[in-house]
Amino acid sequence: MPITPLFTLSQTSTHILLTLTLPYIRVGDAETLIEGKRLSFSCKSYLLKLNFDDELKAIYDPNVSNGTLTISIPKSVPNTNFKDLDLTTKLLQPKIPKVYRPKIEVIDSNDLSGTDSDDEVFESEVSVLDHLENIEEQERSETKYGFNLGFSNEFRKLREELREISSVDLDLVGWSEKRRIRLALEKSDFDKNRYQSDYFLNTPKFLPHNPEGPDMLFTSSMSYVPFYLDITSQLTSLKLSPTDSTTLTKIPNTPQTITSTYPLNLGLTSLLFSYMYDLRLTAGEPNVESAWNVWKLSAVMCYFESYHSERDGVRGVLEDCCRRAVCYGYCRSWELCEKVVEDLIVVVKDRRFVLKCLIEMRGIFERSETLYLMNKFYLEGYLVWVQGEEEWGEFGGEVEEVWRGLGRDFGRFRGGLGLGLREAEEEVDKSIEDVEEEDEDEDEDEDEDEDEDEDEDEDEDEDEDEDEDEDEDEEADEEDEGED
Known part of the structure; x- marks a missing residue:
């Protein structure tokens, strides 16, 4: 079975350049055949078929490592931008026009109202067979997979x-x-x-x-x-x-x-x-x-x-x-x-x-x-x-x-x-809200405790001041008595 050679495509304003990687080939064995829009390149063990529009000419470049063959393809209209040159698999596909069958096909437009009942029976049998075939095909497709x-x-x-x-x-x-x-x-x-x-x-x-x-x-x-x-x-x-x-x-x-x-x-x-x-x-x-x-x-x-x-x-x-x-x-x-x-x-x-x-x-x-x-x-x-x-x-x-x-x-x-993603998230939200409420309650309790401590400190300071005043009064009285 022939091998599809590795190739790349590029373009200039006037030409498309097809570069084939073909190591260790004999140049004399290479053949390029043009049939209308198709380019066929063959060399021992290699075969490549592509579709283009104009005449082609092949130029061999022996200076590139491992040997490459460069084919210069003139554009039919210069400065035309060729699309999809990098989609190599697409270029390898043959150009086959798509044919769409009508969903309803008229076999005969003649009036069949006078036909005998055998035709009707035959048509009925055919429709039943078609239905059975469709069911069988559906059952077979049940176990098919992949692309x-x-x-x-x-x-x-x-x-x-x-x-x-x-x-x-x-x-x-x-x-x-x-x-x-x-x-x-x-x-x-x-x-x-x-x-x-x-x-x-x-x-x-x-x-x-x-x-x-x-x-x-x-x-x-x-x-x-x-x-x-x-x-x-x-x-x-x-x-x-x-x-x-x-x-x-x-x-x-x-x-x-x-x-x-x-x-x-x-x-x-x-x-x-x-x-x-x-x-x-x-x-x-x-x-x-x-x-x-x-x-x-x-x-x-x-x-x-x-x-x-x-x-x-x-x-x-x-x-x-x-x-x-x-x-x-x-x-x-x-x-x-x-x-x-x-x-x-x-x-x-x-x-x-x-x-x-x-x-x-x-x-x-x-x-x-x-x-x-x-x-x-x-x-x-x-x-x-x-x-x-x-x-x-x-x-x-x-x-x-x-x-x-x-x-x-x-x-x-x-x-x-x-x-239940929403419910799971709401549970987290609720737990965090509960934690925040607990933190707020703790902060309030701490504030109350601080206020109480401040009040106690103020009361103690007042008591100390009163005691100091009393002591000063007693000392003054004692001094007065001593003078007397």
Whole structure:
């Protein structure tokens, strides 16, 4: 099977430059074939196919280390800015026009009112068979998982590896049962005392009662400025690095039949939230715990959750994200959850922000002994799909609309997590109020005691003054008697 060579693309005002990394090749074995808009490059063990618009010419540069082949592609219209040259997987995809089948197809417009009953019976039988096939397909999809529900029977192949990252048999348990198990565990795993402790430590109004101050990791997480916020504040755009483009080139471009993008966007929301939570927690420097953090906080990866447009929505996914963050995150703070959702709104609107996050996630999982399977099940599929998706940004607008639209319903949203967060916080507030009242009572008692002490001191001073006056009078009387 031929190897796709590593390549990068750049452009000038008049040309696009394609640079191929081909170490130890014979120049004479290289062939470049132009067929209309397609460029095919082949050399022993290597094959690359790209689509461009104009005539091409190849120039070999032997001076670059390890050998590179530079192909100069003239632009049909000079000074035209070619977009997405850094999305290498997208360039490798063939240009296949999308065909949308009509939902209702007219077979014959003739009047069939005079047909015999056999045709009606046949049509009825066909509709029943179609219905049974739909039920069978739905049952089969119950045990599918991964990107675009593209995997099944993997638990039997990778039983030992998957046992460490899934507590249920993915090939036997359907999505509804997995969701029931997940929600029950999240509710039982919620540590109320831990949440209240973080709430007390990291809430500014409690600082007078917290001499140690807030958690330093929480403080740094809240103040950290991720790359996407830094770029957005500078009103610039992100360009993927050559290393990122090389990573995209290595990802298998497996064809996918995607019937609906909305479930994919919902799953992507779960992945991005968990990554951005860890990004803030580690200040952009992933550590040995990052793979576990990202995996654990995402219901999609930890429980192979599959969201569907007909029964789920953005609000439901955000509830799952926030619930898992306060159940399993290091900083179990609702304030941090809000911060991460604000990050999510920025990232999901920009294709390259999303790609950069997914590439970093892939690198994190690649270094894990067991969680590397997340790349196979989710990350690689998402990286290919995000590059090729034509319409981008609309879903990000929906995420923002849902989050901003909570407004007065925000308390109900938190209540929808089913963890009693508001009640837990109110208990802390009440206990602090009680402590403050006790302190006030003690202060009042101390003031009263001080007043009493002052009164006693004044009385003693008056008594001493009276005694001194009496003594002086007695001495004066004695002196008078002596003179007499």
